[in-house]
Amino acid sequence: xxxxxxEHNGTEHQIQVSNGQSVMEGAIxxxxxxxxxxxxxSCSCATCHCYVHEDWVAKVGGPNEIExxxxxxxxxxxxxxxxxxxxxxxxxxxxxxxxxxxxxx
Ligand code: FES
Numbered sequence: 357x358x359x360x361x362x363e364h365n366g367t368e369h370q371i372q373v374s375n376g377q378s379v380m381e382g383a384i385x386x387x388x389x390x391x392x393x394x395x396x397x398s399c400s401c402a403t404c405h406c407y408v409h410e411d412w413v414a415k416v417g418g419p420n421e422i423e424x425x426x427x428x429x430x431x432x433x434x435x436x437x438x439x440x441x442x443x444x445x446x447x448x449x450x451x452x453x454x455x456x457x458x459x460x461x
Contacts, residue, residue, distance in 0.1 A: 390456030
């Protein structure tokens with residue numbers, strides 16, 4: 357599936373991410389700036405914070421309680437915030453648009 361990452365400055369990256377990988381892994385593997393993923397995907401660091409494009413919020417779904425707690429530590433959390441390590445790529449998400457925050461710190 358093709359995932360589109362849009363940096364805060366508008367730079368777009370269209371990346372093929374394998375099914376079963378997380379949106380965070382797709383960014384890290386392809387050196388997309390704006391996602392750090394310091395905890396390696398265990399839902400505890402908030403440095404993989406991203407915003408899901410409004411057209412995709414319903415399909416991607418919201419965070420669970422644990423993720424919600426971690427998101428509170430992110431800079432500038434919003435209603436469409438997710439931890440990208442907690443979004444698993446599937447064919448359903450082909451074309452997903454992920455907006456990257458200005459900073460992870
Ligand atoms: Fe740490 Fe996602 S990589 S919370």
